Amino acid sequence: MIAVGILLLTVTTVVLLWWPATSGLTDEKLVTARFEAVRIGLSIGIGGGGVFALYLSWRRQRTTEQDLDNRERALAHQRDVAADAKAHQDRMAAITEKDGVERRITDLYTKAADQLGSDKAPVRMAGLYALERLAQDNPGHRQTVVNVYCAYLRMPYDPPLGSLPEGGDLLDHRQRLEEREVRRAVQRILLLHLRPQTPESFWPDMDLGLTGAVLIDFDLDRCRIRSSTFALATFKHRTNFTGTEFGSYAWFRSATFTDDVRFDGARFGGLANFTEVTFQRSATFAGAEFHDESRWRDTRFERGRPDELAWVDALGDPDDGVAEVTTA
Numbered sequence: 001m002i003a004v005g006i007l008l009l010t011v012t013t014v015v016l017l018w019w020p021a022t023s024g025l026t027d028e029k030l031v032t033a034r035f036e037a038v039r040i041g042l043s044i045g046i047g048g049g050g051v052f053a054l055y056l057s058w059r060r061q062r063t064t065e066q067d068l069d070n071r072e073r074a075l076a077h078q079r080d081v082a083a084d085a086k087a088h089q090d091r092m093a094a095i096t097e098k099d100g101v102e103r104r105i106t107d108l109y110t111k112a113a114d115q116l117g118s119d120k121a122p123v124r125m126a127g128l129y130a131l132e133r134l135a136q137d138n139p140g141h142r143q144t145v146v147n148v149y150c151a152y153l154r155m156p157y158d159p160p161l162g163s164l165p166e167g168g169d170l171l172d173h174r175q176r177l178e179e180r181e182v183r184r185a186v187q188r189i190l191l192l193h194l195r196p197q198t199p200e201s202f203w204p205d206m207d208l209g210l211t212g213a214v215l216i217d218f219d220l221d222r223c224r225i226r227s228s229t230f231a232l233a234t235f236k237h238r239t240n241f242t243g244t245e246f247g248s249y250a251w252f253r254s255a256t257f258t259d260d261v262r263f264d265g266a267r268f269g270g271l272a273n274f275t276e277v278t279f280q281r282s283a284t285f286a287g288a289e290f291h292d293e294s295r296w297r298d299t300r301f302e303r304g305r306p307d308e309l310a311w312v313d314a315l316g317d318p319d320d321g322v323a324e325v326t327t328a
Contacts, residue, residue, distance in 0.1 A: 073265060110133050116152060121178035125185055132189050135203065141195075142203045153213040157183065159236055180216060187218055194223035205294050221246045227270075230255050240287050241266050252277050274299050285309055 109128060115127025129150075136144035160176035193203040208228040216236045222243040227252045239261040249270040256278045263285040272294040279301045287306045296312045305312075 006182065033304075091126075105134060105138060109141075109144075113148065116148070121175075122181055124182050128185055128189060129181070132193075137203070139203075141207060146190070146203070146206050149190060150209045152212070153183060153186055153215065157214045158218060159214065163324060165224060183214075187215065191219055191221070191223065194220065194225060196224050216237070225250075235273055236257065236259065243267075246270065246272065249273070256280070257283065268292065268294065271295070279303070282306075 005320070079279050112127040112130040112134065115123050115130065116147070118124050118127070131145045131148060135142040157179060158176065159180055160173055190208075192198075193201055196202050196204070199235065202224075204224070205226045207226050207229075210228070210230050210233050212232045213230070214234050214236065217238060219240040221240050222244040224247070226247040227249050228246060231251050231253045233252075233255045235255065235257045237259045239257055241263045243262070243265040244263075245267045247269050247302075250268055251271075251273045253273050254276045258280050260282045261279065264284050265288065266285070267289045268291060270292045272290055274293070275295045275297045277299050279299075280303075282296060282303050283301060283306055285306055294312070306313055
């Protein structure tokens, strides 16, 4: 249509310049005028054609640019869709993996807990070490495992005598001996993982809840504990808290130490409560540090109070019992 319009414009221009513009002219002037009319008409036609060609070129370029822009937007959209799909797949894979890990942990935990309830000591031992491996590989479950260990030690237990008494039950005596070894294994695991000197096996920020527990040859030498509760606990045989770091509090209220105990170099960062504690044999606190309140009301030292605790008399008025310490 545009080409036809240019042609009509050219013809119209020639016609207008051919007849009206040359009327009254003769001879050479007429020929010259009509030649100029044709030239002008052709120039207009050629110019219009050039303009039309430029328009077509611009139109093609614009169309090409729009196509490229549309393709880029389409590719960008595809990339966004692919990225969203991959992110969703990654999230689902992570959730699936996490669920799988949690299921495996739950299965291991359940199986180990069942083993701890076995009436056979070797099976209980296997449960202890299965829980240890689980906690070592999964730091988020360490406190839970420590809680299980503490709960096991809190279970009622009557240690065996040195030898089977005359007329005693041999099977019962053997079971008590086996249970003693299981409990010692629990204590060894705690000792191993509460020592900061071995970073690869250290479990930081652990809380011990051993209220009423029966602890045999209990040893936390150079261990670090966030908080600890030993209220009403019975410590059989020698006990060692040498260099132990107690964090927020150490609660020994009404505990009984039946044999020698050492707190040499221990550090009490929070409340240290030794109210109504009974030390049946020697207790040493050489170099122990108390950085917060300590309570010694009705603490009983049957072998005599250690010289390094002479300062407890200055904690309060003896009449109010706050710092009352008794000795045999």
